[in-house]
Amino acid sequence: MKIKFIFLLFIVFYLTIVVRLFFLQVIYSPANKSEYLKTNKLNPIRGRIYDQENQALVLNQNSYQLYVEPKKIEDKDKLLRLLSESLKVEEASISAKLDMSKYWVAIAGGLPQEQKDKIDKLNLKGIGFDYQTKRFYPEASLSAHILGFLGKDNQGEDVGHLGLEGFYDRDLRGLPGFVETERDILGRPILIGVQQRVEAEDGRDLILTIDKNVQEISKNRLLEGLEKYKAKKGCVITADPKTMAILSLVCLPDYDIEKYYLFNENFYKNLAIADLYEPGSVFKPLIVAAALDEKKIKPNDTYNETGQIAVGEYNIKTWNDKYEGKISMTRILEKSSNVGMVYIGEKLGNKKIYNYLEKFGFGQNTGIDLEGEASGYLKPKANWYPIDYATVTFGQGIAITPIQMIRAFASIINGGYLMKPYIVQKIISKNKITEIKPQVERRVVSQMTSEIIRKMLISTVENAEAKWDRPKGFLIGGKTGTAQVPIKGIYDASKTIASFIGFAPANNPRFLTFVILYEPQSSQWGSETAAPLFFEITKDLIVYYGISPSQ
Amino acid sequence: MKNIFLKTTGLIMTGLVIANLFVFISGIVISDEINNFEQKTDNLHKINLTLEKEAANLGSIKFALSQAKEFGFTNSTAPQYIDQLKFAYR
Numbered sequence: 001m002k003i004k005f006i007f008l009l010f011i012v013f014y015l016t017i018v019v020r021l022f023f024l025q026v027i028y029s030p031a032n033k034s035e036y037l038k039t040n041k042l043n044p045i046r047g048r049i050y051d052q053e054n055q056a057l058v059l060n061q062n063s064y065q066l067y068v069e070p071k072k073i074e075d076k077d078k079l080l081r082l083l084s085e086s087l088k089v090e091e092a093s094i095s096a097k098l099d100m101s102k103y104w105v106a107i108a109g110g111l112p113q114e115q116k117d118k119i120d121k122l123n124l125k126g127i128g129f130d131y132q133t134k135r136f137y138p139e140a141s142l143s144a145h146i147l148g149f150l151g152k153d154n155q156g157e158d159v160g161h162l163g164l165e166g167f168y169d170r171d172l173r174g175l176p177g178f179v180e181t182e183r184d185i186l187g188r189p190i191l192i193g194v195q196q197r198v199e200a201e202d203g204r205d206l207i208l209t210i211d212k213n214v215q216e217i218s219k220n221r222l223l224e225g226l227e228k229y230k231a232k233k234g235c236v237i238t239a240d241p242k243t244m245a246i247l248s249l250v251c252l253p254d255y256d257i258e259k260y261y262l263f264n265e266n267f268y269k270n271l272a273i274a275d276l277y278e279p280g281s282v283f284k285p286l287i288v289a290a291a292l293d294e295k296k297i298k299p300n301d302t303y304n305e306t307g308q309i310a311v312g313e314y315n316i317k318t319w320n321d322k323y324e325g326k327i328s329m330t331r332i333l334e335k336s337s338n339v340g341m342v343y344i345g346e347k348l349g350n351k352k353i354y355n356y357l358e359k360f361g362f363g364q365n366t367g368i369d370l371e372g373e374a375s376g377y378l379k380p381k382a383n384w385y386p387i388d389y390a391t392v393t394f395g396q397g398i399a400i401t402p403i404q405m406i407r408a409f410a411s412i413i414n415g416g417y418l419m420k421p422y423i424v425q426k427i428i429s430k431n432k433i434t435e436i437k438p439q440v441e442r443r444v445v446s447q448m449t450s451e452i453i454r455k456m457l458i459s460t461v462e463n464a465e466a467k468w469d470r471p472k473g474f475l476i477g478g479k480t481g482t483a484q485v486p487i488k489g490i491y492d493a494s495k496t497i498a499s500f501i502g503f504a505p506a507n508n509p510r511f512l513t514f515v516i517l518y519e520p521q522s523s524q525w526g527s528e529t530a531a532p533l534f535f536e537i538t539k540d541l542i543v544y545y546g547i548s549p550s551q
Numbered sequence: 552m553k554n555i556f557l558k559t560t561g562l563i564m565t566g567l568v569i570a571n572l573f574v575f576i577s578g579i580v581i582s583d584e585i586n587n588f589e590q591k592t593d594n595l596h597k598i599n600l601t602l603e604k605e606a607a608n609l610g611s612i613k614f615a616l617s618q619a620k621e622f623g624f625t626n627s628t629a630p631q632y633i634d635q636l637k638f639a640y641r
Contacts, residue, residue: 056607062597113601131593133600138607216612 038183044174045133047203049147049164051212052247052425058147058165061136064116064129065109070100072126079124083107086119110134137257142215144254145270146208146423148371151260162268164206164423166371171427174203207426209245214238214511217540218248222515225533226252230521231498235272235402236537241410241503241512243438244419246368271516273366273373276399280483281336281526282409282501282514283395287344288333289412289453290356293445296347299456302326309339311390316342319482330456334463336480338394345393353389354381359444360408361418362400368421376400395483406514408444409501412453413477413509416445458506466527471539473549477509478502478534480526485519495519498526500534504542505550513537 049058066087073079080098084091087108099105109132111119116129135150148163160169177200218236226234235251251271255263269275291297305327308317318337332340345353357363363378377399379388391397403421411418420439427434445453457477461470470476481499484491499516503509513534520529541547608614 055610056603059603059607060600061604062600113597131597136604136607138604138611138613140613142612212612 039178039180042177042179042198042200043133044176044200045202046135046150046158046174047168047172047205049172049206049208051208051210051215053211054207055212056138057143057208057210057212059136059138060133062113063109063132063134064111064113065132066107066111066116066119067128067130068098068105068107069126069128070098070102070105073100074125076100079126082122082124083119083127086115086122087111139212139216141254141257142212142219143210143249144257145251145268145272146210146249146370147257149257149260160371162371163270164208164370167369168204168206168424168427172203172206175201177201202430205428206424207428208423209240209247209425210249210423211247213544214248214541215250217544218513218537219250219252221533221537221540222250222252225515225517225529225536228522229498229517229529229533231517231529232519233271234515234517236513236515236533237272237402237406238511238513238537238541239406239410239421241414241509242419244407244410244421245425245438246421246423247511249423268372270370270372271518272402273368273370274401276374276376276401277497277516278398278483278486279395279400279405280481280497280499281395282405282479282481282499283398284333284336284341284393285412285453285457285479286356286360286408287341287348287353287393288329288456289445289449290352291344291348292452293449294348294352296349296352297329297344299328299330299452301329303329303332303340303343305332305337305340307339309342309390311342311387312385314387314390316390330459331463333456333460333479335465336394341393342390345389350384350386350389353392354384356444357392357398359418359442360404360411361441362398362404362408366401366403366407366421368403369423373403374401376404395481402514402516406501406512409514410512411444412450413457413503413512414450415447416443416450418442418444454506454509457503461502464527466525466531468527468531468535470535471542474504474538474542474547475506475550476502476504476535476538477506478531480531482524482526494524496524496526498524498528498530500526500530502534502538504538505547507550510545510547511541513541 045060048056048060050056066083068079076098080091080094083089083094087094089108094107097105097107111129119127137147146163148161148165148167150158150165151161153159158173160166160172165172177198179198180196182195218238222234222236225231233252236248237246238248239246249270249272253267255267260268288297292299303326305318305323305325307323308315308321310316316338318335318339323339324331324335327335327337327340329340329344331337332344348356357378363376365373365375388397407418407421418441420441422436422439425436427436454477457479458475461468461476461478464480466480479501481497481501483497483499484493485495485497487495497516497518498520499514501512501514503512515530515534515537517526517530517533523529
């Protein structure tokens, strides 16, 4: 009798369990699956960005999104008042977001840990925090145009825009993982249940060729230059001419990288890679190098500079309309003679001029690893008139980007190699370090031509018509440029783009720096604006790199 | 015979219940540990990000500039030469 009773008790007990399981697994499934089967997305950590000395330029930091569950609120007025005080936001704007018919409402994102802790202490019912990470910039907006920024796509997912964040978005973002576990009512994993975990693959870190100290020097000097010469905007690019590793790239005005959304999109444009302009006289050494390479001229050949030259219906003259008679090819560069350049262009020939423009990479992307590069425009050969071949010899009538200019210039002083400019030198993932080596695109001029043009450019600085406050004892080569700006097809004489491109130490260049000032008001000439700014930057860089005087 | 069978069955059942209890309790303990480790890992991750941020701040040019200002290493510090006696008498 007793055994039968116990047997019956067991039957009832097991039947109860079976019925309960049937309800849980069949009747309520799969709607209630989430109560015990927890699947979480494992977000990868976005890759960080460091300068060439492994100094951080972009990191990630803890951040929280504050949300409210309106159904759980006990005292709405108190909640609004306290949140308004903590977040320093008007009560009305929080109230406007707080839709009481909803179960979950996001109130504010990007809150730092300290602010989260402060709100936590208020012990408010119905609020909570979601953990997020956000970008942190230890050097603030020092390299805004290089770095780009992290925005959101239509699905609310992080997506990199412009600069490195845009170009290397897929490397930086990594791959998400997931974890699926059965949990008990207290959220603890049930060991005999489903346990599946696929780890996230964190984004790759980038090590740049940028030196943040060179970047700082360039930015400060450019800022001073813009104020001093009353220019609208400007850029400074410094590169290693042998490899075209970019050491600094600054354009002003730029934007606050942490609050990019407050700025008009015009501020996002990186002038150094996306702005098309007519380069003016800084272009002359390229044509001279081409003519030297083709053996059409020698540095000491002479040209009789007697006056203006007529090309079709146009008259070409020197910048001051003064003419020196017999001058050497080197002197043409020194005094930046437009008529002398037309003579060199004629010696070189139209076909060769066009070929060299293509060889120098104009009209093509440089392939720099930044999002937003413009390719420039080299019109088809069939559309070139004689006046175009004449004006291009002194850098007018051709639209290029500053990065194309510095790349082409580097090729004539580095032994003749057109290099691909680059900013990222290493990509570091969990198990692998990928090194990005300097890449030769093609040879443009010979080693001999390169050495000759380098000497001519040293002479151009030494014997220039303007006298600059140059660092004493150092050989520096370079060339000024003052380009007129075409507005609706007509050149406005009052608006110029002043520039200077130069390198030091000239016999074995450690750096090549290109300075451009847009529409300077104190003087329209590159020799009186961009050149002094270049020498200020050069003095700082000579000290920074510890370069010894050679003279 | 019947008694021996009943006693053996009882013993086996009791043993199984005790083993079951042991596995059940061990499972709860290990689950708790896993939960704790997960939380600790999350916290360490957050602390790591905070420390990384602090280290980067201390190595930043912004910080160096603020320190330079605090210690008086500024451009406005004009040198005063001993051979210019008018300064020496000040």
